[in-house]
Amino acid sequence: MAVGAKLSIFAAAMISASNLTSAGQAAGVEIIKAAGTIIEMILVQLTINIRYSLMALSLTQKLDPKFTTPHRLLASYGITDEIFAVCSAQPGLLTPAYMYGVILVSAIGWVTGTTLGAAAGEILPASVSSAMGIVLYGMFIAIIVPPAKKQKSVLVVVLLSAMISVLLKLLTSISGGFTVIICAVAAALAGAVLFPADDDEEEETAE
Template structure:
């Protein structure tokens, strides 16, 4: 559980800003808490709050959340390989429920096989931190002056910039895709056919198209470290 404490503290800060977005979408503190408890993903959750605020259909909310969180499909596959072959399917399913970037990182960093209860311990600390942060953000949004709430809303965009700027500077392809996504999003909002679509539908289409284009034009080669880790696990199993 101790590995989950730093994660929980970080989640508390980040999800507080998500709480402001949830409050702007009209969610109550209880609804925001439940939303964060069931969806521990900043990008996916923010996308969901955005389309909820736009009064989008349930299907749009589901599809947008699925697309925004698609990377967790790959993370779950990798985490599954970190468990011993005799680990039950139920343990794998329960662990996959709360695969986040940070929990994925601490799990992969451990050598050899990992017991599911290691993940349960981290989840038991991290999940409440994320949910409570969202709840506090909604409560704060309801009692603070509008000018302060507006300023806190901008903090969330700062967080996303912090996420995309370093990889964009390190990789020209990522930088080009980020720039293209901004341009495409602006253009789609003003082009006849696409402009007629809801904001959520446009986001889904742009995410799938741009992500697929990036994967096709610049596929990521398998890292040597991943192969070495797999070989080490096979040796331990033998």
């Protein structure tokens, strides 16, 4: 994709390493290709990536006291969909070491993936690469289904969020980034009103 837009392999690697996003990168490349304005670049990145703010805010509640300001400044670079998913699924407090480990593994895979992809074009046959597109979502399902099975509150939140997401997709042309925010805020708010949990322990033993 990055090479399709006539960017050098080096530029593709730099975008990948400095942004660590998927949709954001793709949209950014489109703007560069179309010689869009800087303002446009800022607005598009904000729209697509604003969900990371919500993820970051959610993660702050489970940070280990070892997470001092320098660690936060560094680790925040790695808050992506996948890393957020893995860190949220992790029981207990998040330590800087754990988060750096997750970020390092993902970032290496990510940047080498983009660079190799840019250098060699399509390496994998189309049938394999298209089937790989579902892996990330499979991972998300693996994270949300087990708690949804055990806690009615989580089940309701998950179903509500999915329902709003489908409705927004069908009925509106709101961008993907905002859709996630709207769904997540609405469903989590409903969850908080319907099932305010006293603390995690109690919630885990609840049905």
